[in-house]
Amino acid sequence: MTTNTTSSSLSNDSPAIELDDVSKFFGDEKHRVEALRSFDLKVQPGEFVCLVGASGCGKSTLLSLLANLDTTSTGTVTTRGRTALMFQEAALFPWRTAAGNIDIALKLRNVSRQERKERVAELLDVVRLSEAAKKRPHQLSGGMRQRVALARAFAQDADIVLMDEPFGALDAITRDVLHDELERLWLERKFTTVFVTHNVREAARLGDRVLVLTSRPGRIANELPIGLPRPRRMDSPEVAAYAAQITKLLRTEVRRHAHDTRVS
């Protein structure tokens, strides 16, 4: 069961995302793959949560459930407000310009032409891409494409932004600058964020809270609040210390699988 409540019922004390005892299986009775088992999660409005986990921790499944692209096997998912999903590939429409890609998100929500024009200009400015409005995705760098994708997520008026390793394919410098950019936008707009990454440093750099997931089936193994002030820096010793802590948790988690016989 997946419940979506509209933003009108959004109140401060109710969480933006609530997963209650969620399980998800794939396949039939005999060859059943358990992606998620009794998964409980609460994310407060405006919170930035990072998920880290080894392969098979069901993070893609989790995001699909949150984005309402899939349904749970048991348990309930409640999201309050609109959700937008960002991928590792920006997944922009190659036939549309940067502005056009933002525009289509508004158009599909029946926003009037006049309003669309204003919103597109505003959103391009938000992600600092006004100059690139008329360029097509193949004329943009990877980082610029991800910023268009972010602006497109904002165009969906998303209260919740789900990010599936959005900076995974970018070089280190670009990623670093985009972390600053994402943090700036998040501080300005306070959208609820669920950010999936393999990079523990990135998780410590960005998250209010980092969740370490188990693999096969995916469950929350550990959770670590990152009590650092913002803006943060990727190379600060405090972030490094938290990253080391997350790494330790992850390694413990991975070691648990050393004696698994089942190889799927």
Next chain:
Amino acid sequence: MPTTPEFHETNEHDEELAGLDVLDSPTTQRRKWWPMLWPKLAAIAIGLSLWQLVVWSGWKPEYALPGPASVFSTLWELLLDGKVFSASWVTLQRAIIGYGLALIIGVVIGALIVQSKILRSAFGSFVTGLQTMPSIAWFPLAILLFQISEQAILFVVVLGAAPAIANGLISGADAIPPTILRAGRVLGARRFNYFRYVILPGAMPGFAAGTKQGWSFAWRSLMAGELLVIIAKKQSIGALLTINRSLSDATGMIAWMIVILVIGILADALVFSRFERAVLKRWGLANS
């Protein structure tokens, strides 16, 4: 810049962002016309020389295989007395009407098949099969149905071109990357909107290739038709070619063949290849 107080580094940050944008953006080069043109001119020159060499070798008598010089002087006369233009106009009118009809039918059939799994499994391979059918094999039936008439030619031209166009649309839709389809759904595109804003534009590169292939099928079918279906008082290219053949006028025949070739190439270069290139360029798929 008035921004949030904790961001005293905002200017620096924006500069970094702008700097990376400049450094990382792909650069493009303009196409130059001369490096594109000279290999073509050289190919024509080589072709003509080979032709002349065969004629000089005396392999066939002049009346069966005339040389380039006599063929081009005949062609020049045909150009001067306007015959090339009037005949081409008759033929091109048929081509435009036939191709236009094929385009409409091909798009409708292709679109229906793209958006319905049932129609696809029912007619998908049938359409592909139709495309491999030599159009000349349709003529006996066409003549039976429509006698020696414009409709008979039109029928075969449409049957020749429409499957290629439908197929282009179908294979174009199949080639849309899954991430694009998923993005479309995430943005809330459903049913008609999904088709209109995701599938159709996404299928354009394949569709462009299909229109190009459709043109070559249409042009071939049309020539076959004009040779088989001679309509009185309509001096089409095919009709004039047939007259030359019955008069054993090899020079005239080859002159008209050159006209057919040139029209085919020009239509492809000026319309279809140009359209395809524009689409590929816009979609970021062109490799230049």
